[in-house]
Structures are given as C-alpha cells and as structure tokens.
Amino acid sequence: MAYYIGVDTGGTFTDCVVMNERGNTWLGKVPTTPPNFETGIINSVEQVAQSLNKTLEDLLKETNLFVASSTTATNAMLTRSGAKTGLITTEGFEDIIITMRSIGRVIGLGEEAIKHVVATNKPEPLVPKNLIKGVKERIDYKGEVLRPLSREDAEIAVEDLIRQGVEAIAVSFLWSFINPVHEKLVGEIIKERYPEVFFTLSHELAPRLGEYERTASTVINSYLGPLCSKYIQNVSSQLQEKGFRYPLLIMQSYGGCLQVTKASKEPIGMLSSGPASGVAGSKFLADILGYENVITTDVGGTSFDVGVIAGGRPTHAKEPSVSQYVVLNIMLEVKSIGAGGGSIVWVEPETGIIKVGPDSAGAAPGPMCYDRGGTRPTLTDANLVLGFINPDYFLGGKFKLNVDKAREGIEKQIANPLGVSVEEAAASIWDIASAHMLDLVRNVTVARGYDPSTFVMFVYGGAGPLHATAYGRQAKLIIIPHLSAGYSAFGCLTSDIMHTSQFSEPMVSPFDTDRLNAGFEKLEREIVGYLHANGFKDEDIVLQRYADMRYVRQINELRVPIMGGRIEAQDIEKVYAAFEKLYEELYGKGAGYREAGIFLEAYYVEGWGKGIRQVLVEHEMKSHDPSAALKGERVCFLPKYRDFIKARIYDSDKLEAGNIIPGIAIIETPVTTVLVDDDQVGIVDKYLNINIKQKE
Helix, strand or coil: CCCEEEEEECEEEEEEEEEEECCCEEEEEEECCCCHHHHHHHHHHHHHHHCCCCHHHHHHEEEEEEEECCCCCHHHHHHHHCCCCCEECCCCCCCCCCCCCCCHHHHCCCCCHCCCCCCCCCCCCCHHHHHHEEEECCCCCCCCCCCCCCCCHHHHHHHHHHCCCCCCCEEEECCCCCCCCCHHHHHHHHHHHCCCCCCEEEHHCCCCCHHHHHHHHHHHHHHHHHHHHHHHHHHHHHHHCCCCCCCEEEEEECEEEEHHHHHCCCHHCCCCCCHHHHHHHHHHHHHHHHHCCCCEEEHHHHHEEEEECCCCCEECCCEEEEEEEEEECCCEEEEEEECCCCCEEEECCCCCCCCEEECCCCCCCHHHHHCCCCCCHHHHHHHHHHCCCCCCCCHHCCCCCCCCHHHHHHHHHHHHHHHHHHHHHHHHHEEEECCCCCHHHHCCHHHCCCCHHHHHEEEEECCHHHHHHHHHCCCEEEEEECCCHHHHHHHHHHCEEEEEEEEEEEEECCCHHHHHHHHHHHHHHHHHHHHHHCCCCCEECCCCCEEEECCCCCCCCCCEEECCCHHHHHHHHHHHHHHHHHHHHCCCCCCCCHHHEEEEEEEEEEEEECCCCCCCCCCCCCCCHHHHEEEEEEEECCCCCCEEEEEEEEEHHHCCHHHHHHHEEEECCCEEEEEEEEEEEEEEECCCCCEEEECC
C-alpha cells in the first residue's frame, strides 16, 4: 500500500496528514519544536506511524510523496534572524532598499496602524548601508550597455563584503531583467571564489519592472537563503536516512510545490507557504463538492488567515509584501491578523479595553492552561473557561489542560481589573476575537466587491471550528472539512508540482503579436524544461498564461487569463475584452475606458505536472439520528446570552454521513472542537465534512 504525506509546521503545532491510495487518512499533531523545526516534523510522522502500528522507517519506505510547508521563512523575517546579507547594485542607486517607497511605512499593516500613520515607520533595513556596494555599470531600458561593468570593480565589491563577514549576497542592477550580462558576471565571481556563499541574481529571481521591488525581493531571498536551505536539507536528509526514497517537495506561496533543489535556491517562495497550502486544499475540496466561490479561513495558534477562491480560481496578491517590504514573487492572497488560539489577552491601561493579540504565546510556553510556564492568558484559555473545550480530551486526551491556571490568569489579569466575573471576561474575549475575525472576512470580501452570501466558507485550523459560528454567518454555508485541524498539511498533499515564471516587457495597445507570442513562448519553454527535468511528459503538463495589465496612467493592475497557442492579430480583441470584463467586474459597469490605452507590464505563466491525484473516501449516507455519537451534556457559558446553557456533546469519531446535529452542540474531535450554535444545525456529508447552516 502506497502512502502520501503532507506536513505543515505552524507557530504552535506541527500537523501531519498521511493518506493511502484508497483515500483513507490519518492525522498527527505535535508541538512545534523551534528552532529545530525538523524535529517536530519527524515527531508528527512518527505519531501517525504508531497509530498505523508501523515504525517510522517502515512508513517512510512505503511513502511515494512527501510535501512540507513551514513557517521558517516567515519567522526569520518577523524575528530578523536571517543571514548577514550584502547588496551589490548600480552606483548611485545604493539607497533604493532603504528609501523604499512612501508606502513602505504602512504596507502590510492593519487598518488600526494605518490610521495612526505618524506612529508608523519604515522597517529596519535588512542590509545596513556599510554592506551595500555600488559599482559602475549601466544598461538602459532597451538592454543596451551604456557603461560596461569592470570585472575588477565587481571583484572589489565582492571581496569587501566577504571581509565584513556576509553569509549571503544579493545582486540587483538597473534593467538587468532586459539584459542580465552584468549580473551574470558578478554571479560567476561569487561562484568561483566563494562557492559556500549564498547569492541571488535579481534577473533570475524576479525579472520584473520596479527597481525597488526587484531589489527588495532579491535581498529577502538572500537573507533567507542560508537558514531556509539548511532547514530544507536537514529535513530532506533526515527523511532519506529513515527510509524515504524520493525528493522532498516544499510548498510554495503560490499554491504549488517545488523539489528541494530549486526550493533551496528560492526560499522567498516559502513565505506564507502554510496559508497557501490551506487555500490549495480548499480548491481541491471545492472542486469535489462543486463550489466555485469559497472563503477560506484558518484559525491556528498564532493567526487568523483568510483567502478567497472566486470563479473557481484562488486570488493572487496584487502587491505581495512581507515585513513592510513589497516583493515580486507570486503569492496567493491570504490576509492575516494576530488572532489565534495562542493570542495573548490583555487590558489596555489607558482605556480599560480588552485587547486580543497580536502577540502570541506560541508553542513555548503556550497558553496558561498548557501549564508550561505561560503567565499571560490567551484565547484558548478563554475557550476553556467558557466550557467549549474539554480539558481531558485535548489532543485526544494526550495533553491535559489546567482549567485552574486558565481561570486564575483571566481572573487576575482581565476580570478583576474590569470588575466582572471570570466567565463574563472570557465571553468578552470571545466576542472581541470573533469581531476581529469577522472584520477581516469583510475586508477580504465586501471591500473587494464580493458578496459573502454567495460564497461558502471553509473553516479549518485548531481554533477555527469554535469561532466560525460567529464570523461565518454571512456565508451561505459553513463547511468544517473532515481534516480541519490539519488542513494545511492536507493541502500540501493536494498541491501539484508547479513552476511559475514571469518577466516584464512593457507595451501599450495596440499590442505587437510577435512580441506577445515570443514572451509567452519564452516562459513556457522554461517551465516545460523544469517539468521535464522532474519526470513529466508533455501530455502530463498543463500551462496557463496571464498578462498583468492596466489602463494607461492608472494603478489598478489586473492579472488577466490569456488563451494558449499562437496569438494572431484577430485574437488581440479577445485579450482587450478579457481585461475590460475583469476590470468592470471589480470596479463596476462602465468603469473601463479603452480610449486611455491599455498597458501590458508583464507576462506570467503557471505550469504544473499532472501527477498523483488524491481521492477522498465516500461514505454511505446513514440515519439522520446522531444519538449513537452522543457523549453527554456539558454546561457552557454562551457569550451571546451571557448565561450558562447545556450543550450536547458528540464524539466526532462516531458520527456518520447523513447525521444531523441540532444546536446547541459541541462536537469533539481529538484535535479540534466544533461549536454548533442554538440557531444552527450541523449536517455530516458523505466525505464526513460538517456543514453548518441556519435552522429553517
């Protein structure tokens, strides 16, 4: 029997989903083990192996696919723990990465921070000025060399950075994506003299217009390079030592995965790989269930992440950013706030208002109820005090929660300062966290022109199924996937080996078809070559073209799907029409104005190999009566009533397809808890997903 494994390393827990070729699945969940994240990965796989009565080695020997997503890159940016990095750039442009653009003060920040712009600041530079070297060289926008790069000057710049102890070097010259000859020369020098030093050339990583964005992307890739490549190699080598026979695949921020060799060279793609894998899993499940419009929501231990699948396609970030730096790598659009199970709760001294997050207790020490040294209450502590979480059944009973510690923390730090009971304080924490989540959902949907009542909402993550009853009411249906608590790990399994490629070649309508065809064909050759090298044949390769377009003198750039094959003169009208249709869908009927001219900034192509196609087990629909799964009743403090109420408790492992669970009910799984409110009903579908809708 062949097995497939997906692992997601989160801020609090590391999740592992193992699937066999028949579609049966097993879930493992263990604490994340910073800074040695690979230990948590091995532990999670070993946990599942034990449940299968196998050794870790036996399971890995029978595994044909292993895909991992990780917070390693994101954490390195947040904690500024990347490599000491130097930058070599065109003389006169050394300050680009420091001056940024004015948006650098607020890019990626929440609405509250943006409202107080005078209190914001640009991020701490990833490369200090003494590690930025300008060299004499110049290429113009046509690719013509105006000032040749002296090899001696390049060598001096490299040597100076090495003397100062850099571990990585970024190289970004003006217009290098049109003519990369100078960047290639610097790359050759580094490779020849210092092969152990990680380096990135901007024309290879981000061949796009935008000197600041391209430079920022190149610097970040080098900054993350040594740490992430070491992490990838550590995981890969440990798996190989324990019996895994195939290349490890690393989840990327665009929703696909890459083999370790390429992923190690482009670690910037690992940013937000966990949230991206959740969206990938949602796309897979949505296709099976027949839904084109989906709001994806993930409440983990650290954050609340929201994405959108519209018209059957996940949306991409228009201006991706990380730690206030705009980047040019392709990322699925997933918006996040610091509102997870581990989010720390506190009372603002000046106002007496309860605040939830953005700081998190993380995996260590974790919430106070973990009894591992945590001294500040969290959202998980509040859910425990409210009675929603069973302290004796956390992680299936393998991890006992300390209710007294949770009550003590909320009482002393929240309830007493506000003069309320412990339960009322916990209910306020619930309300505030849920309100933050609802605000983000509205921001990602209503603010973008989407009507949430026409979308279904997928809810996953360890804490998502508890709060969806509050933040998901605007959706037409809430779906808790069967593997919701390890859904990002499941998403890794459903992703394709995928490669994306892009480059800028600006043109204004009317478009030159020869240039258009040449641009797309160039990218497609690169992608097909990569997939061939990974064992895919032409018949197993799927390509999708896009063009990044906007109206002349406007800033609202859209990624427009473009037909495959050769584009002839008579097809250009279809290209214009596709852009205008998408533009008016987003900005309103009549908003388009072709007379302004249409500007094409860049080509973008996705290519993926059709490999292992996962299946889900279909279960026979049984009785509506869920009484066989009833465990008993528990008194909970329901926030909306500010009162105690009895809730029926169900064992998820005993629920069957077809069961209907009227609220108020709590469904306990070994790894998460589902709340069905008193005006809702839960229905178990043939894939054992729990569908929650309003009572009729």
